Amino acid sequence: MDDKQLSSISLNDAEEAFDALMQGETGELSKILKETPIGQSIGVNVYRQTSMSALVNAIKETFETCQHVLGEDYFDQCATSFCQLYPLFHNDLNAYGSDFPGFMVELVESRAELSSLKFLCDLSALEWALNEAFFAPKKHAFDVNKFGTLTDEQRGALNLKLGPDVRLLHSHYNVKDIYTFHKDEENIINDHSFEVTSGDYYYVIHRGSSKENFELFVDQVDEYNFAVLSAIQDECCFIDLCENFAQNVEGEMHPPPFGDYISKGIVSDFVL
Amino acid sequence: MVPSSLNAIKSAGLGFRMPHFADIMKRRDEVPWIELLLDNWLCEDGIVADRLEQLIKVFPVTFHGVGLSIASSSPIDEEYLQRVKVLLDKSDALVYSEHLSFSRTTSQFIPDLLPFPFTSKTLDHISEKIDFVQSFLNRQMLIENVSAYIDFPNNDFSEEEFITDLVKRTGCGLLLDVNNMYVNQVNLGRDAKSALEHLPLEAVQEVHLGGHEDAEDYLIDAHNNKVCPEVWDIYQQTIDRTGPVASLIEWDNDIPSFDVLLGEQQTAQEFLNAAQITHPATDYSTANEMKYG
Numbered sequence: 067m068d069d070k071q072l073s074s075i076s077l078n079d080a081e082e083a084f085d086a087l088m089q090g091e092t093g094e095l096s097k098i099l100k101e102t103p104i105g106q107s108i109g110v111n112v113y114r115q116t117s118m119s120a121l122v123n124a125i126k127e128t129f130e131t132c133q134h135v136l137g138e139d140y141f142d143q144c145a146t147s148f149c150q151l152y153p154l155f156h157n158d159l160n161a162y163g164s165d166f167p168g169f170m171v172e173l174v175e176s177r178a179e180l181s182s183l184k185f186l187c188d189l190s191a192l193e194w195a196l197n198e199a200f201f202a203p204k205k206h207a208f209d210v211n212k213f214g215t216l217t218d219e220q221r222g223a224l225n226l227k228l229g230p231d232v233r234l235l236h237s238h239y240n241v242k243d244i245y246t247f248h249k250d251e252e253n254i255i256n257d258h259s260f261e262v263t264s265g266d267y268y269y270v271i272h273r274g275s276s277k278e279n280f281e282l283f284v285d286q287v288d289e290y291n292f293a294v295l296s297a298i299q300d301e302c303c304f305i306d307l308c309e310n311f312a313q314n315v316e317g318e319m320h321p322p323p324f325g326d327y328i329s330k331g332i333v334s335d336f337v338l
Numbered sequence: 339m340v341p342s343s344l345n346a347i348k349s350a351g352l353g354f355r356m357p358h359f360a361d362i363m364k365r366r367d368e369v370p371w372i373e374l375l376l377d378n379w380l381c382e383d384g385i386v387a388d389r390l391e392q393l394i395k396v397f398p399v400t401f402h403g404v405g406l407s408i409a410s411s412s413p414i415d416e417e418y419l420q421r422v423k424v425l426l427d428k429s430d431a432l433v434y435s436e437h438l439s440f441s442r443t444t445s446q447f448i449p450d451l452l453p454f455p456f457t458s459k460t461l462d463h464i465s466e467k468i469d470f471v472q473s474f475l476n477r478q479m480l481i482e483n484v485s486a487y488i489d490f491p492n493n494d495f496s497e498e499e500f501i502t503d504l505v506k507r508t509g510c511g512l513l514l515d516v517n518n519m520y521v522n523q524v525n526l527g528r529d530a531k532s533a534l535e536h537l538p539l540e541a542v543q544e545v546h547l548g549g550h551e552d553a554e555d556y557l558i559d560a561h562n563n564k565v566c567p568e569v570w571d572i573y574q575q576t577i578d579r580t581g582p583v584a585s586l587i588e589w590d591n592d593i594p595s596f597d598v599l600l601g602e603q604q605t606a607q608e609f610l611n612a613a614q615i616t617h618p619a620t621d622y623s624t625a626n627e628m629k630y631g
Contacts, residue, residue: 075455075490077411077463081443084452100491103527104556109487112558113450120449153446157377157405157418203383231384280385 087114089150121149124159128197129166131248132190135183144173160201167191185239185262192241195233195271196282202231202273205334213336220338222305226298226324229334231273234295239264242284268292275331285330294322298333339476339509347371347398347432350606352599353588359389361596366396368600371432373586376403379429380421390429400433400544400586401426402513407442408467408481409454415442416474423475433544435480435513436471438464438501455490456500461507468508480543481505482513485521485550485559497528498536505541512538515546516572517565517588521557530572539580547573547606548588562591564602573609581617582610 075098086094092110099106125145126133133141148169154162167190174180174187240263247253247260270285294311308321327333351371354362362369372393379390393399405418426434439451454460472479481504483497495503505512519530549563577583587602
């Protein structure tokens with residue numbers, strides 16, 4: 067019998083042993099346990115498997131398209147490696163996986179068999195953005211009336227705000243097409259192949275304009291609109307947006323299409 | 339402190355899971371109350387808050403937490419508890435329950451309900467934390483017995499002795515999970531019938547019923563099956579002693595059709611209807627009011 071078994075086990079002992087278990091070390095926990103009808107090792111493995119599978123399942127649920135591309139077994143191995151490297155620091159599994167896109171970058175760089183799947187890095191970033199957009203707070207409708215009452219000076223100094231659900235993604239691959247392809251079960255069942263093209267792709271991920279609508283959208287925009295929305299995200303003031311992004315249309319200078327952003331719910335507020 | 343108000347119901351409810359949202363809203367008359375997994379509903383806005391608003395308009399709700407980690411060595415996370423308080427208050431929650439386990443260590447969260455040694459020190463520590471939580475929330479909480487797959491040596495108490503003392507010291511209520519009792523009987527050799535004789539059944543305000551996975555040599559508390567006959571038997575023995583008590587069907591994995599879930603709920607209700615006939619009414623809520631003034 068180990069020395070620790072001669073005295074009572076403390077909560078700290080138990081916590082340290084479970085921490086070690088999450089790193090794959092079963093010995094720390096085994097040595098502070100007593101024998102049971104099912105056997106110590108079975109019991110320890112149940113905790114190891116249930117805890118790890120809860121984390122892995124959270125990753126699989128969020129990064130479903132990456133899983134389709136890699137295949138379930140390979141993805142399971144990747145997700146398990148991720149979960150061992152990145153512990154859960156809060157108790158919300160829906161918010162677990164923010165580091166997964168970065169992990170995919172390292173994985174793709176380090177594994178020869180993934181050299182033709184470099185788009186996985188951006189695809190995982192798209193899936194994380196969709197997850198964040200889904201769980202984001204409800205947005206307010208843009209207060210057009212209040213905006214109309216502002217003086218020119220106030221208007222010039224204000225900051226437009228993107229909706230809390232809006233995420234911007236610059237990808238080097240057509241990840242929206244890849245994502246959409248894998249969402250169609252017909253393509254999966256019939257084992258259709260998909261086309262990967264490289265270039266500059268600009269995406270706006272959001273939940274649309276309806277306050278009650280929780281449908282997710284991935285809009286592909288051009289470089290100009292992406293730059294405007296990025297400037298809004300970076301808190302560029304209204305007058306600078308108008309000046310820096312004025313467009314020459316048939317000899318007349320026009321501001322960016324703020325009305326379009328507002329009607330789509332991409333811009334949902336402003337602060338003075 | 340406000341006592342739990344679930345004793346007013348004493349019927350069979352359902353653990354709500356999101357895939358059944360449309361079904362449960364359509365068939366609301368068949369479900370007397372629902373239990374929500376608290377940690378899934380802490381968002382103050384967005385789709386989660388929207389669904390919650392719709393559910394609490396229609397159903398009496400109880401909240402069952404997994405994130406408090408009452409048996410951690412570290413203090414209660416007050417920021418988390420404040421969010422719990424806001425949710426319970428805005429939802430007019432009948433009950434707040436948590437597990438007698440830990441899920442937080444000093445370095446991480448582990449998504450499981452982990453067991454701990456039943457010692458005098460842990461009893462003192464957890465009693466203080468329950469006192470703190472009940473005082474912070476200004477309401478009674480229920481503590482649930484958990485399933486386990488390992489056991490610690492040199493415990494000062496059996497599980498039922500530990501729970502009895504916790505209830506005595508803190509005035510918390512008991513959420514008795516009869517499936518967990520059966521799982522522990524098979525896995526750890528703890529006798530469920532004997533446990534029922536020693537537990538403070540007068541404190542039981544809710545019973546959980548769920549299915550487990552049979553791994554041949556042991557059972558996993560996976561909440562992925564119908565309630566098995568052995569667990570219905572422990573349930574019968576429980577309500578023979580307690581009389582009718584709010585009872586809940588839990589099904590979290592491999593979620594079946596809503597009809598299957600309702601079938602389980604109706605079976606539990608039949609047990610309760612029979613218990614109603616054989617037991618004179620016992621109003622524990624009055625006893626709680628006396629205790630908490």
